[in-house]
Amino acid sequence: MVSFAHILTGLFWLTMVVLALGLAKRSAYWRQGQEAAFSWVSLLTVPKRYFVDLHHVVAREPYIARVHVATAGGAVAVLGLVALNYGLMLYQTWLDYVILFFALVMLAGSIAVWQRRRNAPSRLSKGAWSRLPVSLIAFSLGTAVLMITHATASVYVIAALAMVGVLLGAIEFARGIGAGGPMKHAIAGLLHLAFHPRQDRFDGKRSTDLKPLNLEKGEFGVAKPSDITWNRLLSFDACVQCGKCEANCPAFAAGQPLNPKKLIQDMVVGMVGGSDASFAGSPYPGKPVGQHSGAPDQPIIGQLVDADTIWSCTTCRACVQECPMLIEHVDTIVNIRRNITLTTGDVPNKGAEALENLRTTDTVGGYPVEVRYNWSIDLDVPVLQPGQQTDWLLVAGEGAFDMRYQRALRALVKVLKHAGVQFAVLGSAEKDCGDLARRLGDEAGFQRLAKENIALLKNLKFKRIVTPDPHVFHCLKNEYPAFGGEFEVHHHSQVIQSLMKDDRLRLKASATAMPDFTYHDPCYLGRYNGETDAPRNVLKGIGIKVVEMERSGMKARCCGWGGGSAFTDIPGEARISDMRMQDVKSTGAAKVAVACPNCTAMLEGVVGDRPDVVELAELVAERLAD
Numbered sequence: 025m026v027s028f029a030h031i032l033t034g035l036f037w038l039t040m041v042v043l044a045l046g047l048a049k050r051s052a053y054w055r056q057g058q059e060a061a062f063s064w065v066s067l068l069t070v071p072k073r074y075f076v077d078l079h080h081v082v083a084r085e086p087y088i089a090r091v092h093v094a095t096a097g098g099a100v101a102v103l104g105l106v107a108l109n110y111g112l113m114l115y116q117t118w119l120d121y122v123i124l125f126f127a128l129v130m131l132a133g134s135i136a137v138w139q140r141r142r143n144a145p146s147r148l149s150k151g152a153w154s155r156l157p158v159s160l161i162a163f164s165l166g167t168a169v170l171m172i173t174h175a176t177a178s179v180y181v182i183a184a185l186a187m188v189g190v191l192l193g194a195i196e197f198a199r200g201i202g203a204g205g206p207m208k209h210a211i212a213g214l215l216h217l218a219f220h221p222r223q224d225r226f227d228g229k230r231s232t233d234l235k236p237l238n239l240e241k242g243e244f245g246v247a248k249p250s251d252i253t254w255n256r257l258l259s260f261d262a263c264v265q266c267g268k269c270e271a272n273c274p275a276f277a278a279g280q281p282l283n284p285k286k287l288i289q290d291m292v293v294g295m296v297g298g299s300d301a302s303f304a305g306s307p308y309p310g311k312p313v314g315q316h317s318g319a320p321d322q323p324i325i326g327q328l329v330d331a332d333t334i335w336s337c338t339t340c341r342a343c344v345q346e347c348p349m350l351i352e353h354v355d356t357i358v359n360i361r362r363n364i365t366l367t368t369g370d371v372p373n374k375g376a377e378a379l380e381n382l383r384t385t386d387t388v389g390g391y392p393v394e395v396r397y398n399w400s401i402d403l404d405v406p407v408l409q410p411g412q413q414t415d416w417l418l419v420a421g422e423g424a425f426d427m428r429y430q431r432a433l434r435a436l437v438k439v440l441k442h443a444g445v446q447f448a449v450l451g452s453a454e455k456d457c458g459d460l461a462r463r464l465g466d467e468a469g470f471q472r473l474a475k476e477n478i479a480l481l482k483n484l485k486f487k488r489i490v491t492p493d494p495h496v497f498h499c500l501k502n503e504y505p506a507f508g509g510e511f512e513v514h515h516h517s518q519v520i521q522s523l524m525k526d527d528r529l530r531l532k533a534s535a536t537a538m539p540d541f542t543y544h545d546p547c548y549l550g551r552y553n554g555e556t557d558a559p560r561n562v563l564k565g566i567g568i569k570v571v572e573m574e575r576s577g578m579k580a581r582c583c584g585w586g587g588g589s590a591f592t593d594i595p596g597e598a599r600i601s602d603m604r605m606q607d608v609k610s611t612g613a614a615k616v617a618v619a620c621p622n623c624t625a626m627l628e629g630v631v632g633d634r635p636d637v638v639e640l641a642e643l644v645a646e647r648l649a650d
């Protein structure tokens with residue numbers, strides 16, 4: 025006679041078959057993408073990546089992490105033990121009790137998930153995701169009951185009901201991957217950890233550099249979903265629609281037509297084919313869902329995603345930083361931009377003009393490079409010539425053409441001279457580093473500038489580079505090595521910090537107490553390079569108390585300049601710089617310290633009554649004893 029135990033055995037193997045068929049179907053979608061490095065051996069890395077490397081990401085929300093451990097850990101243990109006891113038809117009563125234990129752990133986690141869903145924050149998607157806790161509870165409760173009754177017919181009705189619960193959960197799990205349900209994240213997430221497009225993220229590196237296109241081979245970015253590499257298509261399926269990217273995206277907060285979560289889900293729609301009508305989260309601001317559709321070989325721009333969505337991104341990496349599934353939104357956005365810029369040149373507003381300026385003058389603003397160091401004419405700063413040597417090469421960047429920022433540069437020179445630092449500048453030989461060209465998708469323009477600058481720098485003798493511009497810092501430090509330019513590059517906050525540490529700065533005895541400051545972290549120094557301490561240490565070193573904004577350090581809000589946003593200028597309901605100044609004001613601090621020419625310009629551009637914006641080097645220079 026067939027017992028409940030035999031039914032469980034049958035159900036287990038049926039689940040495995042459905043799961044395998046679903047995985048085969050889903051992997052066929054991923055395989056539509058372009059080739060990427062692949063090795064089955066990578067699967068062996070998953071346990072370490074999941075349990076060790078992801079720890080700091082998971083630990084950001086301890087309660088949610090514990091709930092996930094209970095729910096997912098319980099589910100994995102239950103499935104493994106059911107495979108053993110029922111899949112292999114051992115039918116050991118003592119194993120039933122072990123399964124019961126893990127089913128109860130999973131049940132506790134599932135109830136916590138359900139409770140959280142009852143007052144779900146707006147960033148969480150609804151729809152099928154709201155159904156998930158019910159399926160999880162049905163599965164864990166059903167399993168627990170079956171294990172108590174030892175899957176016998178002694179309490180026939182109860183066991184039958186429990187079996188229905190198990191069946192509901194099994195369907196959710198087994199069909200998740202093939203049918204694109206919420207549980208697809210479980211399989212896709214683990215595979216994504218193994219085949220992540222930025223493997224160096226698991227070697228303790230920040231890995232924030234954009235990867236070069238091979239222009240000679242005709243790589244011009246991404247026009248359609250099938251142009252995306254297969255492991256990035258896989259990564260989109262790992263998304264759990266938690267909306268942490270959405271909650272931290274400055275463009276979304278400003279009401280610009282971008283929501284990184286929706287963008288990832290649109291990529292899923294493009295990979296599978298269909299429309300965005302079933303998306304159950306917040307839309308792109310101002311763009312209702314249900315009006316866009318896509319297919320693997322159809323263009324992304326226009327029918328699946330509007331161009332202004334792609335141009336709204338400031339490349340601030342807040343989404344990437346927050347994503348618990350380690351999805352790389354910025355890479356995809358820039359890859360789509362690259363195709364637009366390289367094939368049509370259709371860059372909005374002043375973006376096209378800035379790229380044209382770079383092509384014709386090697387400066388973003390269209391200035392003659394000869395006037396870049398006019399601000400230092402009276403400062404007696406040496407221009408490094410081939411054959412000469414210096415300790416430090418000061419690279420001023422585009423801020424040198426801005427009269428406001430010239431004050432900061434002059435202050436930096438004063439600090440360096442005060443400390444007896446041997447340094448020189450590039451003079452009229454300095455071209456733009458190419459940051460803006462690269463973020464706006466002009467990879468050809470970036471590569472030209474990078475190669476020319478590297479050739480110039482390699483012809484000069486210096487030990488290290490210092491720059492006050494985090495975009496220059498990032499480009500030279502992280503993106504030039506791919507073109508053979510390996511230089512030791514420091515941000516000026518790091519250099520000043522080290523001068524202070526070595527007692528090379530003599531400060532005035534403080535006559536009056538310094539007002540409270542807050543500090544605005546530039547994305548390209550903080551999130552891109554992990555440097556949040558040096559500027560704070562400098563401020564502390566000159567007697568300034570920093571009152572932190574709620575969004576600070578790695579969670580800082582962008583000023584709105586990055587990624588060429590100040591040039592493409594996609595309209596929203598608010599300006600990101602105004603929102604950032606509101607963050608500043610809410611601390612009650614009298615002034616805000618900045619450490620980037622672009623943050624300086626964006627925050628100083630905020631009109632109305634607001635705290636003063638002061639550059640770090642200016643603050644230090646003011647405090648120097650004569």
Ligand code: SF4
Nearest residue numbers: 273337338340341343
């Ligand atoms: S990089 Fe910043 S602006 Fe772009 S999608 Fe991510 S959070 Fe939004």
Ligand code: SF4
Nearest residue numbers: 263264266267269347
């Ligand atoms: S943070 Fe990551 S997992 Fe969460 S919704 Fe955004 S892309 Fe998806």
